[in-house]
Amino acid sequence: MESFPKKVSRVTYRVSRFTFYVLFLLLALASAKTASAQQPTPSDDEVNAIARQLYCPVCENTPLDVCPTQACAQWRDLIRQMLAEGKSADEIKQYFVENYGARVLSEPPRTGLNWLVYILPPVAFLAGAYILYRAFRSWRALGKQASAQEGSEVPLAGDEYVARLEEELRKRE
């Protein structure tokens, strides 16, 4: 039979062990939450992935990710800051459109006259393909007709005309 103090010390031990585990678990949870709240600093690659979809109006035709001007450097810093705040690529692009206009986008938004940019090239391509198809078909038909004429024994109207012409010329001589 165990003595009373021994029992007490075992219970105390178990309680303290349980408390230790609970505290450890709480600490682990707290540190995980802190880590998730602080976004790591976005890398250059992450910033450039968005920057290459944007064009600064000051430096036309130069994508933001490779533009060397100070204006573009400020824009890239802004993208980095927004990424660190947890903003998505779409939210960042939307911010830039609202502040600087749709012309900053590398791909024009699919609205209004912008649709022409998406519709005209494939339509022109298809029209060109159709014209080529028709041209090739008519050339082939011409080739077939020519070879058929060469092999034909039936005198053609053209030959008759030439024969008559030659006959008339002979008569005049």
Added chain:
Amino acid sequence: MSENVNNATKPPKRSVPLWVQILVWVGLLGLLAVLALALKRSQQGVVKVGDTVKDFTLTTFSDDQHPNGQQIRLSDLRGKVVLINFWASWCKPCEQEAPDLEAAWRSYESGGEVAFLGVDYVDTEPEARSYIAKFDITYPNGPDLGTRISQAFNRQMGVPETYIIDRQGRLRYIQIGPFQSVAEIQVIIDPLLADK
């Protein structure tokens, strides 16, 4: 007879259906119309001296007094001489003229007959605010949201550019590049003030 001969020598001709021809011509004419409209629009963006300036609203940077910024409409300033300066924090020549613009503004502020507006072109807000603080600029300044204001003045905007509008709302002076002195600004504004 000769007609028959010609028909026999000609290759069989297949004409494009009429509806296709009409469709192609309508399409081409439509495309030309769209291009003409786009060209007209791009030309409309340039304001010339003597033109009445199209109305716009500038939303200023927020401050303690105006947490959502202040809305300033150009048409509300009719009767005043208005100086509109396009600038950016990344623009070095803008820094050169900023103290002169501020000094000029302070010389006219008490008279109440001149308005200065600073339009921050393609800029980032923290840097723009630093710029305003650095040069202690006190006249209203705000971002050119969507570059709508600059596009109405000049489609190929570069900074700094300054536009001065008379009391009747007509554009009277365009300065491309920085002003060199306060006197240079006053020489333009003073005659417009005299013109009641």
